[in-house]
Amino acid sequence: MQEDSPVQNENTPDTSQTGQPQRTGRRNRLIVLGAAALVALGLGGVVVATSGTDHPTPAAVSLDAQSRAEAASRADRSVRESSAPATPSLSPTPSPSAVSTSPAPTKTVTKPKPKPKKTTKPTPAWVDPMPGAAVTSCYGQRWGTLHAGIDLALPSGTPIHAAAAGTVTQAGDASDGYGNSVFIDHGNGYLTHYAHQSRIAVAVGQKVKAGQVIGYEGATGDATGPHLHFEVHQGMWNQIDPAPFMRARGVDLGC
Numbered sequence: 001m002q003e004d005s006p007v008q009n010e011n012t013p014d015t016s017q018t019g020q021p022q023r024t025g026r027r028n029r030l031i032v033l034g035a036a037a038l039v040a041l042g043l044g045g046v047v048v049a050t051s052g053t054d055h056p057t058p059a060a061v062s063l064d065a066q067s068r069a070e071a072a073s074r075a076d077r078s079v080r081e082s083s084a085p086a087t088p089s090l091s092p093t094p095s096p097s098a099v100s101t102s103p104a105p106t107k108t109v110t111k112p113k114p115k116p117k118k119t120t121k122p123t124p125a126w127v128d129p130m131p132g133a134a135v136t137s138c139y140g141q142r143w144g145t146l147h148a149g150i151d152l153a154l155p156s157g158t159p160i161h162a163a164a165a166g167t168v169t170q171a172g173d174a175s176d177g178y179g180n181s182v183f184i185d186h187g188n189g190y191l192t193h194y195a196h197q198s199r200i201a202v203a204v205g206q207k208v209k210a211g212q213v214i215g216y217e218g219a220t221g222d223a224t225g226p227h228l229h230f231e232v233h234q235g236m237w238n239q240i241d242p243a244p245f246m247r248a249r250g251v252d253l254g255c
């Protein structure tokens, strides 16, 4: 249906040149149309009234035009709360101007990547198996025999850490005086041995990382008090002095 010109929305029902293809002679209808147009104009809708000219009854025309104009007005108000004054619109859906005020798809601005902050130091390859402990016995001859490790003392239950990454090859009490002990094979010809543990936290075959807790200090086996007996084996049961070995790898055990 073609829209009426603004002239036809004026209250001039007697004009014969209305351009209406049908029902042009029905005065009542034109009066109703004019009233509806005025209502529509008051609501901000210019062309609302004419859309109902082919409706069967005048009442339907005015009601439809008014309700649609009101709906359009409400829709515009609800959408454009803070935008420019709304333009008259037939549709209850937001007009193009309203759509344009909606936030456009945000462009992802690619900022130059900041360099990764080195706030956390990477775990070194070798670490102190029990940091802060007091050395109660170093590697060497003691009481006529070789003390084949370093004794590190802290209260019982203190966590014991793997000195380096590796695979657990033994874990348990072999009734050989070491009590609950753990062997870690580091894959480079060296193994470390942690004895007298009160509790073991790893199992044979388990891969561990440097610094990982493998158990807790205790006094199992032949021990006069709670301490960690720490050994370094260059090949199984070939104990070497852990102090220079660890010092060469950045760990000072104090002997």
Ligand SMILES: [Zn+2]
Binding pocket: 137, 147, 149, 150, 151, 228, 229, 230
């Ligand atoms: Zn010892």
